Amino acid sequence: MSTTDSEGAPSQGAGRYFEAAVPIIAFGVTGVGILFWSAGYPVDFQYVSIGCTISSFILAYLAWIRPRKDIVALSTPIYGIVFLATPIEAAAGAVLQLLYAAGLTVLLFRLKRRFSAGMGRPAALSSDEPLGKYQARILAEMPAVSPALALAAARIFIRFSEGEYDESGRLASTVPEVAAGTAPHLLAQAFAIISFQAGRMGEKESVPGEYPVFSAEEQHLLFFPLPDSTDKERAYSLQLDNALVLLYVVALRCTETEIQVSLDRLCLFARRLVGE
Amino acid sequence: MKIGNVDVKVSILAIAVFVIFTILVIIASIYSPAVRSHLIWLVPVLFMLIILPVALNYMSQRQYADLRPEYERQAxxxxxxxxxxxxxxxxxxxxxxxxxxxxxxxxxxxxxxxxxxxxxxxxxxxxxxxxxxxxxxxxxxxxxxxxxxxxxxxxxxxxxxxxxxxxxxx
CATH class of the missing domain: 2.40.50.140 (Nucleic acid-binding proteins)
Structure with missing residues (x-):
């Protein structure tokens, strides 16, 4: 029986029971001890701390089986053993153990949140969402995008998202496939738009008289239809938005693991770009 | 209020705290002679309630003023x-x-x-x-x-x- 999911995070099966056991055992045993003590039974809180000790070992186990180790959670059994080995007066013991149980619970949430690979990672594009539909459309239209071009698109998109506009513009202007004329025209135009607009990004926004644009024949392949109004600023920024969205869906074809992880993280940004 | 080149503003919350505690101290010292004997340190502490926010605001304003040119350059x-x-x-x-x-x-x-x-x-x-x-x-x-x-x-x-x-x- 596996206690971990494919990412190594114990979020399914027995893993869930272990996670629930941490606060339940820690608070439960201490709570029972307090109940007996308030009912007048002689309770030695040194041994009541066994609940916290067991919980701390479970927490340490949960931390151990994760791909990323949390040293704080891993070291909690040390304190659990200290509690078990040290005689303590009832009131102080009860308070200390309740605080420790609360601490273990906080550490469990921290472990789940910060030390689970894939946690907080946005889901891959679904075919139901607008960006997923657009990706399918582009895949059908440009089935032969080379891995090198996808990699170039990914690097440009990542640098742009990081606010490294100069670097992104420089990369977009030096794509070898574009220079060799082997890149699809739509993509070459997207690189040209990003190269131009990223280079101007540091300046106070103003719309230049002339700038690279997608041609009217390619409009059906763009995410946003281009406005035919006289709103120059909107028309200018939509060219960039279309170019970025196009680069993102092309970049998703990149097979390098490191790039894929970065693109996964940028899924939220891409969704934001398309107004989701 | 201006201290040097820095325009210092005290939040209404800090003023409210100062006013409330001042009223409490006045009322307590009227009705309790024991409190009156502690006025020698209660009054400075009351003033600290207003001086500390002023000082903190002055320091943060100074720091922000120092940061602005650098941010202007880098932004x-x-x-x-x-x-x-x-x-x-x-x-x-x-x-x-x-x-x-x-x-x-x-x-x-x-x-x-x-x-x-x-x-x-x-x-x-x-x-x-x-x-x-x-x-x-x-x-x-x-x-x-x-x-x-x-x-x-x-x-x-x-x-x-x-x-x-x-x-x-x-």
Missing amino acids: KTVRVRLINESMIGKIVRIEGVVEHARFQFLNRPQYSVADRTGAIPVKMFTNPEEDIKVNDIVEVLGQVIRRYIVTGDPIINCVSIRKTGKKPGN
């Missing part, structure tokens, strides 16, 4: 929609309209600034250089941070917010 003008998690720590400049302004009375104003591409929360940890109201067109200089420091969506930790105009029709 990149961006559209709101382009701000994302990958830009955490980046110094940016945005221009937009103030849609909401909250907590100004605490000297910890929080604005929502929108341009044509979207809106973003702008937090400031001291009072701004000028009085900013809803519908003002502003230029914001600040650093992209997470809403709750280690988690949350990107927001702007504002170092400078200046009025550049007023939204037409207001």
Whole structure:
């Protein structure tokens, strides 16, 4: 029986029971001890701390089986053993153990949140969402995008998202496939738009008289239809938005693991770009 | 109140705390002779309740004034929609309209600034250089941070917010 999911995070099966056991055992045993003590039974809180000790070992186990180790959670059994080995007066013991149980619970949430690979990672594009539909459309239209071009698109998109506009513009202007004329025209135009607009990004926004644009024949392949109004600023920024969205869906074809992880993280940004 | 070149503002909350405790001390010293004997340290402590916020505000204003030229130099003008998690720590400049302004009375104003591409929360940890109201067109200089420091969506930790105009029709 596996206690971990494919990412190594114990979020399914027995893993869930272990996670629930941490606060339940820690608070439960201490709570029972307090109940007996308030009912007048002689309770030695040194041994009541066994609940916290067991919980701390479970927490340490949960931390151990994760791909990323949390040293704080891993070291909690040390304190659990200290509690078990040290005689303590009832009131102080009860308070200390309740605080420790609360601490273990906080550490469990921290472990789940910060030390689970894939946690907080946005889901891959679904075919139901607008960006997923657009990706399918582009895949059908440009089935032969080379891995090198996808990699170039990914690097440009990542640098742009990081606010490294100069670097992104420089990369977009030096794509070898574009220079060799082997890149699809739509993509070459997207690189040209990003190269131009990223280079101007540091300046106070103003719309230049002339700038690279997608041609009217390619409009059906763009995410946003281009406005035919006289709103120059909107028309200018939509060219960039279309170019970025196009680069993102092309970049998703990149097979390098490191790039894929970065693109996964940028899924939220891409969704934001398309107004989701 | 101006100290040197720094315009110091005390939040209404600090003033309220000072007034409440002053009233409490006055009432207590009227009715209790025991309290009167402690006035020698109660009065300075009361004044500390107002002096400390003034001093803190003065220091933060000085620090922000020192930061502004550096931010002016480093900031990149961006559209709101382009701000994302990958830009955490980046110094940016945005221009937009103030849609909401909250907590100004605490000297910890929080604005929502929108341009044509979207809106973003702008937090400031001291009072701004000028009085900013809803519908003002502003230029914001600040650093992209997470809403709750280690988690949350990107927001702007504002170092400078200046009025550049007023939204037409207001």
